[in-house]
Amino acid sequence: MRTPPLRMAGTAVLALASSLALCACEREMRRFETPPDNRAAPRPEAPRTSALQPAEARSDPVRLPAGNGEGYEDNAYNVAQGKRLYRWFNCAGCHAQGGGGMGPALIDDQWRYGSEPAQVFSTIMQGRPNGMPSFGGHLSEDQVWQLTAYVRSMSGQLRKDTAPGRADALQANEPEAARDREPARPGAK
Amino acid sequence: MMDALHDVLAPFGPQAGHVRGLWTLTLAVCTVVFAAVLAALLVALLRAQRAGAESAPDLSSLGRPEPGRRRSVIAAVAASTLLLLALIAASIFTDRALARLSTDGALRLEVTAHQWWWEVRYVEPQVADSFMTANEIHVPTGRPVIVTLKADDVIHSFWVPSLAGKKDLIPGRTATLNFRADRDGIYRGQCAEFCGSQHALMAFFVLAEPPERYAAWAAAQRRTAGEPAEGQPLRGREIFMRSSCAMCHAIDGTSAQAVRGPNLTHLASRGTLAAGSLANTPEDLRRWIADPQQVKPGSYMPATRLSSEDMDALVGYLQTLR
Numbered sequence: 001m002r003t004p005p006l007r008m009a010g011t012a013v014l015a016l017a018s019s020l021a022l023c024a025c026e027r028e029m030r031r032f033e034t035p036p037d038n039r040a041a042p043r044p045e046a047p048r049t050s051a052l053q054p055a056e057a058r059s060d061p062v063r064l065p066a067g068n069g070e071g072y073e074d075n076a077y078n079v080a081q082g083k084r085l086y087r088w089f090n091c092a093g094c095h096a097q098g099g100g101g102m103g104p105a106l107i108d109d110q111w112r113y114g115s116e117p118a119q120v121f122s123t124i125m126q127g128r129p130n131g132m133p134s135f136g137g138h139l140s141e142d143q144v145w146q147l148t149a150y151v152r153s154m155s156g157q158l159r160k161d162t163a164p165g166r167a168d169a170l171q172a173n174e175p176e177a178a179r180d181r182e183p184a185r186p187g188a189k
Numbered sequence: 190m191m192d193a194l195h196d197v198l199a200p201f202g203p204q205a206g207h208v209r210g211l212w213t214l215t216l217a218v219c220t221v222v223f224a225a226v227l228a229a230l231l232v233a234l235l236r237a238q239r240a241g242a243e244s245a246p247d248l249s250s251l252g253r254p255e256p257g258r259r260r261s262v263i264a265a266v267a268a269s270t271l272l273l274l275a276l277i278a279a280s281i282f283t284d285r286a287l288a289r290l291s292t293d294g295a296l297r298l299e300v301t302a303h304q305w306w307w308e309v310r311y312v313e314p315q316v317a318d319s320f321m322t323a324n325e326i327h328v329p330t331g332r333p334v335i336v337t338l339k340a341d342d343v344i345h346s347f348w349v350p351s352l353a354g355k356k357d358l359i360p361g362r363t364a365t366l367n368f369r370a371d372r373d374g375i376y377r378g379q380c381a382e383f384c385g386s387q388h389a390l391m392a393f394f395v396l397a398e399p400p401e402r403y404a405a406w407a408a409a410q411r412r413t414a415g416e417p418a419e420g421q422p423l424r425g426r427e428i429f430m431r432s433s434c435a436m437c438h439a440i441d442g443t444s445a446q447a448v449r450g451p452n453l454t455h456l457a458s459r460g461t462l463a464a465g466s467l468a469n470t471p472e473d474l475r476r477w478i479a480d481p482q483q484v485k486p487g488s489y490m491p492a493t494r495l496s497s498e499d500m501d502a503l504v505g506y507l508q509t510l511r
Contacts, residue, residue: 055435055444088489089436090449138433140494168487169304169342169385 027161028077048134050127062125062136065145069117072149076162082150083164083176085143094131097173098154103131106154107173109182115157120148156181191394191460191468193377197350201376201397204287204353204368211283218272229265287354290367295333298326302338302345302358302380305387305488306451306464311407312337320410321439323451324464327396329403330373338364346382349395355381370397377465386487392465409511413442414454417509425506428499433491440510450490456510463488475504 045061072078086092094103104112113123124144127134135144153163156179163177200206240247299310309322328334338347340358348355353368370376380391398406417423429435430445437449459469466485467473476483479500481490495503 054433054447055430058431085491088491089433135436137431138436143433143491 050134052133065118065121069145072145079149082146115184193375194351195377202352207286295335299337303341305391307393321452324393325459329400333369336366348381349378351376373397390466422506425502428503
């Protein structure tokens with residue numbers, strides 16, 4: 001007995017769809033172990049470059065990142081966590097939803113202190129002159145990497161399949177996953 | 190968890206009493222109307238002509254207009270109109286009665302709703318006497334309270350069924366609600382407008398107390414946090430200031446002055462945590478700080494990873510904030 005062509009086509013589509021679904025494996029994989037570079041390891045230290053800090057101003061140096069945040073930007077869970085933290089820690093208080101306010105915009109192509117993950121990480125940890133507080137120590141390095149990944153997704157620097165496609169709360173602009181990549185123009189004012 | 194009254198039918202203040210009166214009247218009218226409609230239906234069924242199982246259907250009524258039932262129809266329409274008008278009048282009188290509550294010497298509160306907790310500010314004529322708390326409102330019995338209602342993010346609704354009706358809090362607008370608690374007790378309140386994933390865990394408590402007890406409570410709330418004793422609490426305060434806690438919460442009298450989350454100056458004096466989600470015990474406080482998303486998924490508080498000793502110290506310090 002011959003298989004009807006329609007059924008064969010249906011099986012083929014199903015097989016194709018299943019193999020496509022496999023491509024999305026690990027997209028949202030969660031690590032429950034703290035990544036190695038979060039643990040105490042000898043790493044270069046740098047002074048804080050902003051006296052603005054939550055509560056008391058700390059003078060202890062912050063540890064510079066090892067690597068470039070590998071494993072965060074290609075993982076949708078981490079980027080989504082970064083998006084939640086961006087809201088919870090009130091980054092929006094100064095940067096709004098990326099359009100900028102008291103602080104500079106994050107959805108454009110201008111990066112005063114560099115667009116590389118390690119540079120954004122240092123900016124959050126050390127703080128920057130003229131307003132950006134130093135959050136080193138107040139945030140875990142895991143959280144800072146997640147925030148870094150999300151901040152970079154705001155101007156389309158991430159892959160479409162890991163950048164957030166929706167928001168938990170009201171958002172005026174289009175989803176990060178739908179944004180065009182803004183080629184970074186370092187230092188541009 | 191706090192044992193509190195949450196009952197529309199058990200009013201403990203004049204405002205809730207008026208609302209209950211209107212509710213009772215509406216229930217009575219609707220019961221009578223419902224019974225009358227059912228009775229009319231029953232009479233119509235009993236009086237309807239019936240044919241035998243074999244006889245041909247009687248279609249003669251299709252050919253002639255409906256029999257004259259004009260009088261009963263007119264009577265029913267008139268009765269419905271009158272009853273509805275009576276309910277409208279009762280509603281207007283209830284509204285007027287609610288507005289007539291004397292506000293002489295009223296206590297003034299400003300309540301701001303956030304996803305998903307209540308910020309409470311006691312507004313006193315002297316700015317230095319004003320103070321902040323969260324999710325727990327103490328009021329003196331017999332004294333009217335004027336609550337100014339605001340929303341920070343989305344629409345919420347302030348509802349303490351045993352004391353007053355609901356009032357919406359709309360972002361960008363200011364509403365007011367007046368009430369008075371006549372008997373001391375603990376009354377539960379709840380957000381009554383769907384406001385997101387944790388709407389259900391957005392409760393608060395109104396504690397009505399005799400005036401002298403209220404005064405003592407208010408005096409305690411005005412005090413800033415004291416210097417913790419050496420050892421564990423001191424270490425706990427250091428952890429609070431150095432971790433992410435201080436990024437969102439304020440403890441008056443310390444350098445933590447953030448207003449993103451609830452004010453914790455007198456956290457240990459409150460009965461519950463996270464807007465009525467947990468009892469305020471050291472174990473639950475620990476659980477809440479360690480992973481709020483497990484207790485209240487979607488709430489705007491991230492998990493705080495601390496070593497066991499650091500967590501003990503932090504919880505120990507927070508327990509001293511009476």
